Amino acid sequence: MVPELPELPRLSELPDLAESSEPIVLSELDAEVRGAVAATRRKVAALHAELPRWGLVVWTAGNVSERVTLTRNGETVKTDLFVIKPSGVSYDELAADTMVVCTLDGNKIDDGTPASLTPSSDTAAHAYVYRHMDGVGGVVHTHSTYATAWAARREPIPCALTMMGDEFGAPSPSAPSHSSATTPLGAASWRPCPARSLRPCSWPTTAPSPSGAMPAPPSRPPSCARRSPAPFISPAPTARSR
Ligand SMILES: O=C(CO)[C@@H](O)[C@H](O)COP(=O)(O)O
Numbered sequence: 001m002v003p004e005l006p007e008l009p010r011l012s013e014l015p016d017l018a019e020s021s022e023p024i025v026l027s028e029l030d031a032e033v034r035g036a037v038a039a040t041r042r043k044v045a046a047l048h049a050e051l052p053r054w055g056l057v058v059w060t061a062g063n064v065s066e067r068v069t070l071t072r073n074g075e076t077v078k079t080d081l082f083v084i085k086p087s088g089v090s091y092d093e094l095a096a097d098t099m100v101v102c103t104l105d106g107n108k109i110d111d112g113t114p115a116s117l118t119p120s121s122d123t124a125a126h127a128y129v130y131r132h133m134d135g136v137g138g139v140v141h142t143h144s145t146y147a148t149a150w151a152a153r154r155e156p157i158p159c160a161l162t163m164m165g166d167e168f169g170a171p172s173p174s175a176p177s178h179s180s181a182t183t184p185l186g187a188a189s190w191r192p193c194p195a196r197s198l199r200p201c202s203w204p205t206t207a208p209s210p211s212g213a214m215p216a217p218p219s220r221p222p223s224c225a226r227r228s229p230a231p232f233i234s235p236a237p238t239a240r241s242r
Pocket of ligand 1: 060062063088
């Protein structure tokens with residue numbers, strides 16, 4: 001039995017839901033929440049297309065997620081759901097209706113997608129960030145060749161170019177290695193710098209939205225940290241305003 005969400009937007013605070021072993025079924029949720037999930041799926045699918053488009057990922061590496069929010073009376077209300085891409089699916093095949101819906105524990109809900117579509121292998125890290133950083137609305141994780149090289153060297157990415165200064169204002173630190181399936185990756189991702197390289201091959205950033213966390217456009221120098229193997233964490237995953 002799913003409680004009415006309009007009065008109780010934070011799923012994890014709902015005792016019935018938190019203590020229930022019943023799966024959350026998207027089609028049984030309030031129409032407002034379903035609408036928000038559908039909109040988030042469309043946005044996250046479109047953002048994934050930006051990663052191969054700008055050479056920020058190869059194969060199925062990398063991922064984007066966004067927290068599902070509602071707008072009520074002009075106010076943004078956070079839910080305890082987020083949308084992320086399925087694991088191991090070609091970027092060419094990603095679409096809004098194959099985006100996976102998860103709780104902030106990183107568990108996939110019954111979102112109408114086939115059981116064969118499992119959430120990205122980095123889902124635990126994204127979930128960790130959403131659980132611990134209320135201001136984060138989106139996470140973008142890229143794998144650019146340049147940032148990957150710095151991460152493999154276990155060195156911070158120097159703030160050496162004008163646009164890097166504009167974006168970060170400081171070197172992007174190198175975080176300790178963690179399995180992508182564990183929450184320490186998430187913990188390593190969100191600490192002070194909005195972007196960092198993760199050994200051996202990742203680089204995360206934070207922002208209020210996924211668009212804000214998206215890598216820089218091609219006008220950015222190729223060595224820019226934002227064009228690297230990394231997660232970006234933002235208030236929402238969309239195109240950064242500049
Ligand atoms: O950095 C990593 C793994 O180390 C990730 O970017 C994965 O490569 C993402 O794979 P999916 O499970 O999302 O397809």
